[in-house]
Structures are given as structure tokens and as C-alpha cells.
Amino acid sequence: MKKVVVIGSGFSGLSAACFLAKAGFDVTVLEKNSSPGGRARKFEENGFVFDMGPSWYWMPDTFERYFAHFGAQVSDYYHLKLLDPGFRIYFGEDDFMDIPANQAELKALLESMEPGSAKRYDDFMADAEAKYRIGMQDLVEKPGLSITEFLDIRVLKGLFTMHLHTPFDKFVGRYFTHPRIRQLMEFPVLFLGATAAKTPALYSMMNYAGLKLGTWYPKGGMGMIVAGMKKLAESKGVEFHFNMPVDDIEIVDGHASAVISGTNRFSTDLVVSGADYHHTDRNLLKSTSNYSEEYWTQRVMAPSCLLYYMGIGKRLKGLQHHNLFFDEDLGQHSTEIYDRPQWPTKPLFYVCCPSLTDENVAPAGCENIFMLMPLAAGLEDNEELRARYRTVMLGRLEKLTGEQVTDHITYERSYCIADFQKDYNAYRGNAYGLANTLKQTAILKPRIKNKKLPNFFYTGQLTVPGPGVPPSLISGKLVANQIIKEYPLNCS
Ligand SMILES: Cc1cc2nc3c(=O)[nH]c(=O)nc-3n(C[C@H](O)[C@H](O)[C@H](O)COP(=O)(O)OP(=O)(O)OC[C@H]3O[C@@H](n4cnc5c(N)ncnc54)[C@H](O)[C@@H]3O)c2cc1C
Secondary structure, X not given: OOEEEEEXXXXXXXXXXXXXXXXXXXXXXXXXXXXXXXXXXXXXXXXXXXXXXXXXXXXXXXXXXXXXOOOOOHXXXXXXXXXXXXXXXXXXXXXXXXXXXXXXXXHHHHHHHOXXXXXXXXXXXXXXXXXXXXXXXXXXXXXXXXXXXXXXXXXHHHHHOOOOOOEHHHHHHHHOOOHHHHHHHHHHHHHOOOOOOOOEHHHHHHHHHXXXXXXXEEOOOOHHHHHHHHHHHHHOOOEEEOOOOOOEEEEEOOEEEEEEEOOEEEEOOXXXXXXXXXXXXXXXXXXXXXXXXXXHHOOOEOOEEEEEEEEEOOOOOOOOOEEEEXXXXXXXXXXXXXXXXOOOOOOOEEEEOHHHOOHHHOOOOOEEEEEEEEEOOOXXXXXXXXXXXXXXXXXXXXXXXXXXXXXXXXXXXXXXXXXXXXXXXXXHHOOXXXXXXXXXXXXXXXXXXXXXXXXXXXXXXXXXXXXXXXXXXXXXXXXXXXXXXXXXXXXX
């Protein structure tokens, strides 16, 4: 069996490890932190179980397909609940909109705000669904190594219907005029890495994913996905080493021959790095890196964020599982992330309250929340700045929900740019990887293969297909397929 060392146990590393082990490779995963999941780790404190990163379970079909590759299904590892309402948007004091999971109810809500919008919603979604199908079936599964991957008549035809050159905000404006409906449609863009004016309308597929396929919750939290994937990997023979930060790659005769962590040396035939691409390339590979420091300074990063994980010593009213506080201007906050990077003047933020759905993530009578404020990557981060925005977010949360929260906080922990750098070696402390701009899509993304070392590969949210949990699962599959293609005779 050929040996493969996978660096990092985020979703992409776990996925790559599992596909490679299934194909007959001898796989070892080296993870710098003490637990798996990368940005999707969890921690437990005072009876609260906090998911540290992702909380929106979108595109359930991708997870089903992932487990089906291994003859399993999602329900073998965790149980899903459809959230209804999917989420709440606050526009002001006691002024909010709950987004029903049920399509008839959602359309009735839209129609009540803007006559004719229910029909236009159907048209918008028919287009978004077509993009989702083309995107997920034909585009996302390409390794992005050559333009020829896209020279297929079906793919080319699909590309022409994707509105690659239509700005997202203009596209939404063709269907809806009510500002609240437009905000509903444009909010996913906040995390994609550009303002709605600079994001291609192809990403209306996210609206299909979020509003039509629904917002789900894995009982026990998002950490259950990680635990399930790790269990599956172990059943295929993958070996895990935690607290094992890789600090060097040994190169012999133009090949990566071993992965080094302190005094530990793991000899190997192949390496896949699921650690942040910039860290792998510039800090571990150094002279054999794919890209220069200058290349990286020219990349557009998706946002980082400020997070507060909080245990609340009482039950809260006025919240749903997912809550968007959009009582300030989306355009201004986006500009302060992407065009004039700075700590936001009037931030929008998001509050997750999973204990409303799941009694296992907080002690009885308590609530588990986290507050998340998107922020430009690479900004200064210190305790004073964090505390200032803690006050802003808590003040708005209390005002808009009409409930005292601050005096009932029994546990809290903040997390921001410096933590992303320290814990994940994240370039400029990014949370969501590389921005989804056209110039950073498909073959224009950092490539999955090293140009100088034939046996060194990359996976994860900074390479194809991009950020998010479902794309990270696919990224692991893409790199595994590439290796299986290049080393077919060596698989048993
Ligand atoms: C706060 C937040 C909220 C999010 N919300 C959502 C959401 O709701 N829905 C969604 O779909 N996506 C969401 N995302 C995005 C999603 O979490 C990521 O796209 C995905 O988890 C990235 O996986 P990855 O494997 O590429 O990277 P990572 O998860 O970062 O994994 C990389 C791993 O490599 C390890 N590593 C780094 N350097 C080394 C080294 N030298 N040696 C060994 N190991 C190393 C790291 O410790 C880490 O475990 C969110 C992200 C964040 C941060």
C-alpha cells in the first residue's frame, strides 16, 4: 500500500483521507489541534457545547452523496431536523421576519410585502435551481487544473446560463423591489467575499440552497458531522494523530519524502495538505511553494469574523435558532469588509441559539448562543476592539428582542482574527478562505497540485471548489480522485 500523510483534520482533510483509504492507500492524518474538525471544532464548558464555526447546514444532498460513496447514509451518523422557520431577520425593535421552510407560506409572506413577488419568486428559484444543478453536477467536480476540463458542450452551454457577468444585486433587482426581500436574497453574499454589486449572479444558487432545500440542524450540533466523518475514516483504516503540528516537509530527489512535526518524522509516498493553502505553501514548503508572497497579497480574501460564545443562565425569548440582525445597512457593512477594510461603523451580525432546537447543548433552563460579526481579514485585533463590539452586539440584541441578556451571561469566550491565525495558521486570520470572485474561480484558484513536487497535493477551502462545508467535502474528493488517477497501479 502507498502511504499518504494528510495534514489537517478539517472537513477537506477528513474527506480526502476517507476517499484515499477506500481506494486502498495507507492514510495517516496529522492535526495540530487536540480535536478534529478544524474551523468546525466544538468545545464544551460549564455544560454548554459550542460549535466553533459552521452552524448553517445547507445542501443536505451533498452530505448524503458524501456518505453514500462509502455505502453509508447521513442517518448512520447523525439525525437531521428541518428548521421551521429556517431563520429570523430583525429589521428593528420588535420588527422581524421569520422565513418559513414551507414554500407556500414563504410565498404568501413575500406577496404580502410586494404584490406579484410570489410568482417572481418561482421564476427566480427556477433559474437558481438550474444554476445549482449545473454548478453541483458539472462545474464543482472539476479539479481546476486545465481549461480543457470545461470544453464540453454541456458544460459550456451551462456556463452561458449562469449569469457570470451579471452583478448579483442587479439580478435580484430584476425580480424584487421591496428592500427587505432584496436583503433576504442578498444576505448570503456577505460571506462570499465581495459586495453584491461585485458578486456574479451565478451565486443565486445559494438562494436555492438556503430557501428551497431548507436549513437543517444535525442533532447534537455540527460537531456530529465531524465525529461521523472521523468514525467513517477510522472504519476505513485511517490513523489520526492530534497535537501534531507539522512544521516541515522533507524533500529528497524532488519528492516529498517525509512530514516532520517536532521530533516526529512520518515517512510517506504522498502528501495532501488540508491546512490553509498559504501556510502550507509559504511556511512548510518554502522554496518548493507554488506561489510567491506577492501572489498572496494580491488575493481577495473572504471575511474573517468576531465571535462570542456565550452561556446564558436563563431561557431567551425573541430568538429563533438562526437570527440575522439586519437593522443597519448591508451595503455599508459590505463596503467596510471588502472595499474599505475597517472595523465596521454600524455592523450587521448573526446570533445562533442552538439550544432552542437541542436540549443537549446547554444545561436545563439555560441558553447557548454565539454572536458572529463578519469582519475584513487582516485587520488589527485586540481585546479592546473585541469588547467594544461585544457591547454593540449585546446592546442591539437586547434592544431588538426586548430582553435583558448581559446580566445573565454565565460563560463567555471571544474568538477573532488572532485566534484564526494561532489555531489554524489562517492567512490574515481569514475565517471563510478565498473570496468567490470570478477571478478566483475554478482554474483561477490556487491549484490542487504542487508544480515542483509531483507527490504533493492541496485541499481545502482555499482551493477548488471553495469555502463552505459542502465545498470542503468535495475538495477532499477532488484531490483524492486526482491522486487515484495519477497513482492507479499502486492502489490495491
Ligand atoms: C465562524 C465560521 C462560520 C462558518 N459558518 C459556515 C456555515 O454556517 N456553513 C458552511 O457551510 N460553512 C461555514 N463556514 C465555512 C466552513 O467552516 C469552512 O469552509 C470549512 O470548515 C473549511 O474546512 P477546511 O478543511 O478547508 O479547513 P479547516 O477547517 O481550517 O481545516 C484545516 C485543518 O488544518 C489544521 N492545520 C493547520 N496548520 C497545520 C499544521 N501545520 N499541521 C497540522 N495541522 C494543521 C488546522 O488545525 C485545521 O484543523 C464557517 C466558517 C467559520 C470560521
